[in-house]
Amino acid sequence: xxxxxxxxxxxxxxxxxxxxxxxxxxxxxxxxxxxxxxxxxxxxxxxxxxxxxxxxxxxxxxxxxxxxxxxxxxxxxxxxxxxxxxxxxxxxxxxxxxxxxxxxxxxxxxxxxxxxxxxxxxxxxxxxxxxxxxxxxxxxxxxxxxxxxxxxxxxxxxxxxxxxxxxxxxxxxxxxxxxxxxxxxxxxxxxxxxxxxxxxxxxxxxxxxxxxxxxxxxxxxxxxxxxxxxxxxxxxxxxxxxxxxxxxxxxxxxxxxxxxxxxxxxxxxxxxxxxxxxxxxxxxxxxxxxxxxxxxxxxxxxxxxxxxxxxxxxxxxxxxxxxxxxxxxxxxxxxxxxxxxxxxxxxxxxxxxxxxxxxxxxxxxxxxxxxxxxxxxxxxxxxxxxxxxxxxxxxxxxxxxxxxxxxxxxxxxxxxxxxxxxxxxxxxxxxxxxxxx
Amino acid sequence: xxxxxxxxxxxxxxxxxxxxxxxxxxxxxxxxxxxxxxxxxxxxxxxxxxxxxxxxxxxxxxxxxxxxxxxxxxxxxxxxxxxxxxxxxxxxxxxxxxxxxxxxxxxxxxxxxxxxxxxxxxxxxxxxxxxxxxxxxxxxxxxxxxxxxxxxxxxxxxxxxxxxxxxxxxxxxxxxxxxxxxxxxxxxxxxxxxxxxxxxxxxxxxxxxxxxxxxxxxxxxxxxxxxxxxxxxxxxxxxxxxxxxxxxxxxxxxxxxxxxxxxxxxxxxxxxxxxxxxxxxxxxxxxxxxxxxxxxxxxxxxxxxxxxxxxxxxxxxxxxxxxxxxxxxxxxxxxxxxxxxxxxxxxxxxxxxxxxxxxxxxxxxxxxxxxxxxxxxxxxxxxxxxxxxxxxxxxxxxxxxxxxxxxxxxxxxxxxxxxxxxxxxxxxxxxxxxxxx
Numbered sequence: 053x054x055x056x057x058x059x060x061x062x063x064x065x066x067x068x069x070x071x072x073x074x075x076x077x078x079x080x081x082x083x084x085x086x087x088x089x090x091x092x093x094x095x096x097x098x099x100x101x102x103x104x105x106x107x108x109x110x111x112x113x114x115x116x117x118x119x120x121x122x123x124x125x126x127x128x129x130x131x132x133x134x135x136x137x138x139x140x141x142x143x144x145x146x147x148x149x150x151x152x153x154x155x156x157x158x159x160x161x162x163x164x165x166x167x168x169x170x171x172x173x174x175x176x177x178x179x180x181x182x183x184x185x186x187x188x189x190x191x192x193x194x195x196x197x198x199x200x201x202x203x204x205x206x207x208x209x210x211x212x213x214x215x216x217x218x219x220x221x222x223x224x225x226x227x228x229x230x231x232x233x234x235x236x237x238x239x240x241x242x243x244x245x246x247x248x249x250x251x252x253x254x255x256x257x258x259x260x261x262x263x264x265x266x267x268x269x270x271x272x273x274x275x276x277x278x279x280x281x282x283x284x285x286x287x288x289x290x291x292x293x294x295x296x297x298x299x300x301x302x303x304x305x306x307x308x309x310x311x312x313x314x315x316x317x318x319x320x321x322x323x324x325x326x327x328x329x330x331x332x333x334x335x336x337x338x339x340x341x342x343x344x345x346x347x348x349x350x351x352x353x354x355x356x357x358x359x360x361x362x363x364x365x366x367x368x369x370x371x372x373x374x375x376x377x378x379x380x381x382x383x384x385x386x387x388x389x390x391x392x393x394x395x396x397x398x399x400x401x402x403x404x405x406x407x408x409x410x411x412x413x414x415x416x417x418x419x420x421x422x423x424x425x426x427x428x429x430x431x432x433x434x435x436x437x438x439x440x441x442x443x444x445x446x447x448x449x450x451x452x453x454x455x456x457x458x459x460x461x462x463x464x465x466x467x468x469x470x471x472x473x474x475x476x477x478x479x480x481x482x483x484x485x486x487x488x489x
Numbered sequence: 490x491x492x493x494x495x496x497x498x499x500x501x502x503x504x505x506x507x508x509x510x511x512x513x514x515x516x517x518x519x520x521x522x523x524x525x526x527x528x529x530x531x532x533x534x535x536x537x538x539x540x541x542x543x544x545x546x547x548x549x550x551x552x553x554x555x556x557x558x559x560x561x562x563x564x565x566x567x568x569x570x571x572x573x574x575x576x577x578x579x580x581x582x583x584x585x586x587x588x589x590x591x592x593x594x595x596x597x598x599x600x601x602x603x604x605x606x607x608x609x610x611x612x613x614x615x616x617x618x619x620x621x622x623x624x625x626x627x628x629x630x631x632x633x634x635x636x637x638x639x640x641x642x643x644x645x646x647x648x649x650x651x652x653x654x655x656x657x658x659x660x661x662x663x664x665x666x667x668x669x670x671x672x673x674x675x676x677x678x679x680x681x682x683x684x685x686x687x688x689x690x691x692x693x694x695x696x697x698x699x700x701x702x703x704x705x706x707x708x709x710x711x712x713x714x715x716x717x718x719x720x721x722x723x724x725x726x727x728x729x730x731x732x733x734x735x736x737x738x739x740x741x742x743x744x745x746x747x748x749x750x751x752x753x754x755x756x757x758x759x760x761x762x763x764x765x766x767x768x769x770x771x772x773x774x775x776x777x778x779x780x781x782x783x784x785x786x787x788x789x790x791x792x793x794x795x796x797x798x799x800x801x802x803x804x805x806x807x808x809x810x811x812x813x814x815x816x817x818x819x820x821x822x823x824x825x826x827x828x829x830x831x832x833x834x835x836x837x838x839x840x841x842x843x844x845x846x847x848x849x850x851x852x853x854x855x856x857x858x859x860x861x862x863x864x865x866x867x868x869x870x871x872x873x874x875x876x877x878x879x880x881x882x883x884x885x886x887x888x889x890x891x892x893x894x895x896x897x898x899x900x901x902x903x904x905x906x907x908x909x910x911x912x913x914x915x916x917x918x919x920x921x922x923x924x925x926x
Binding site: 085378 | 520521523528530532535536546549550551556559563788790796799802803805807808812814816819821822855868869906
């Protein structure tokens with residue numbers, strides 16, 4: 053099965069997308085060797101989409117001047133008379149195989165000019181770290197005549213913004229993602245706005261769901277999926293279903309105003325299955341709800357081995373509501389520390405509703421919290437049986453009123469140990485979330 | 490700073506690399522929108538490098554027949570009279586925007602032919618899941634005349650292996666990484682070996698280090714970094730330094746024989762700093778050492794919140810040596826459950842050597858294990874002070890003889906909460922590893 057391309061609408065086209073387009077060209081032999089995952093291409097692709105700038109090609113090429121020139125020539129030729137923006141990543145370092153700038157200068161017949169202010173800046177960056185600038189870094193201050201500096205506040209390799217001929221703009225970025233992203237945001241985007249590249253704004257909001265499959269979600273919100281602007285597209289990753297609402301408008305405020313009724317409509321339809329938006333996680337949402345109620349939680353974990361506690365403490369400030377827990381991997385720990393009934397454990401097995409419930413009650417009593425979550429299951433690959441297959445997991449939840457409930461899950465064991473453990477921890481958070489609502 | 494390109498040797502060139510080369514062409518509008526990270530390109534790049542097949546270009550193009558044809562034409566033209574292998578990913582699904590196969594058929598003037606056996610196989614896959622095959626999937630049984638089937642055991646979308654003209658071989662894979670990788674290993678690689686594409690073998694071994702920086706490691710093994718075959722190249726990721734030894738030879742056995750003395754030499758130089766090779770993790774190595782000694786371990790975690798237990802239980806079968814632990818996020822849990830001295834905690838603070846040591850002793854007594862590890866630190870972003878900055882972490886280790894030691898670390902707090910927590914958990918494993926050796 054392919055990842056539901058049918059349900060993905062065509063990208064929103066801006067009025068200017070016919071006459072203007074961008075290409076992404078990533079330079080680096082390490083990409084051709086597969087040493088590096090090309091996350092820069094994804095970042096720039098998302099960034100272009102967010103600005104409404106069309107882009108139809110991405111190319112990866114090694115640190116080879118002939119092949120770099122061939123790729124650039126091709127990219128400029130296939131745009132015809134359109135305005136073209138070429139975004140380069142990589143090849144700006146100080147070593148002999150970092151060739152992007154000199155190769156572009158040679159291709160467009162421009163001499164390289166040393167920028168004394170850049171050289172001073174690079175030297176200062178080395179001095180600030182108590183080091184002397186190696187001679188090789190001197191070449192990073194050489195830029196093609198006529199090119200603007202694209203400053204790199206976080207590293208020594210500056211980029212350029214250069215129009216070597218009409219209707220063609222080149223921007224170069226270093227391969228280091230952190231540096232590239234800062235340069236994009238701080239200099240490239242304002243430049244593109246000033247030059248009329250950004251004639252419209254696309255704003256997206258991701259709605260996040262738990263406890264419903266992507267296909268079931270898509271079915272329930274089907275009417276929304278076929279509409280034009282804003283578009284609504286379903287996604288799935290790591291057991292979670294998502295809907296992305298994208299609106300195109302003249303301003304961010306106008307786009308947000310378009311998104312609002314769509315989001316409200318979907319939320320009314322999906323109720324508690326929608327747990328949050330954008331950067332929300334189940335752990336952050338649970339944390340917010342506990343803070344609101346000024347309540348606390350503890351965990352008792354068997355098959356997840358600490359993974360649930362880790363998720364809860366991913367959130368800065370979680371100490372306000374998370375007190376801790378017991379990792380009860382061995383049955384002896386379940387009995388001795390959590391006071392699980394040894395006879396029940398023997399009769400029903402460690403992976404059972406009764407053990408999950410007693411683990412939750414046990415850790416709640418031990419840590420004196422308002423809520424307690426427990427997880428016991430078979431993460432695999434071994435340990436399964438016809439009765440209790442790999443992927444069978446019980447989640448226990450002890451409530452402030454002293455009650456306890458348990459939930460039975462059968463996750464796809466064939467998807468592996470990590471999958472079962474991750475879905476177990478997230479499902480436990482979701483159980484608490486729904487009880488907090 | 491760029492990621493040490495100077496220290497990366499040129500890729501090994503095979504004798505046949507002049508006359509034969511591959512290109513990777515990834516098809517999918519979702520890649521142009523940045524919805525998906527192009528991990529397929531990295532997988533295929535690594536796979537080609539491992540087989541010694543040269544590749545100089547990767548291209549991403551949307552689900553658009555005209556542009557796909559333009560990219561394919563270009564790729565075939567730039568190979569001149571060389572033998573060319575084009576690897577396609579994506580666009581094999583059942584929906585109208587999955588166009589790879591029909592676009593290639595049209596470009597090379599071949600009619601599409603229905604394969605009844607493929608159709609039966611696709612229908613059977615739906616039946617096995619209790620579903621009826623949608624009509625749209627029928628088109629996945631249509632292949633260009635003369636193309637071989639590249640079977641997809643894990644999904645409905647088959648690929649093709651097709652030589653539409655001399656010196657040109659096309660292979661298509663679905664975009665789903667799991668399916669693509671299985672098809673590559675099970676069918677594509679044997680095919681390429683049979684057809685003489687693989688005239689040599691490159692075997693790599695990754696040596697893994699903890700407790701030493703990439704630059705310090707590179708300095709110590711400097712003589713190895715400048716040699717030819719095998720090559721040795723340094724890498725770094727997530728706090729870990731690595732050396733990749735790559736040997737090119739006529740056979741795997743011969744390549745391994747070349748690697749062996751290099752590995753032995755580096756190990757003799759670096760001693761215990763080298764913790765393992767290839768798929769080893771600190772958790773798997775610690776697990777192996779505990780199994781050998783038939784000893785057990787427990788954990789007491791504060792700032793990592795369960796992350797150390799999760800790392801230990803990543804390993805299937807870890808129940809043989811990992812009994813569990815206490816997540817002591819709140820100070821009250823440290824005192825009540827782990828019997829940390831309240832006065833010492835008050836005087837020295839929760840992030841101190843004495844508290845780390847008492848946490849380790851406490852959980853060891855509670856769970857009756859041979860060893861116990863503890864972690865207490867300031868993960869940030871808040872909670873730091875001039876005396877105790879974000880990133881300050883104490884690790885405690887209680888030994889079978891009843892002794893306890895602690896280790897003080899200052900991780901780079903500015904790299905964020907996740908970084909501090911991850912390095913804390915891994916450093917705790919490393920402390921146990923060195924004590925087990």
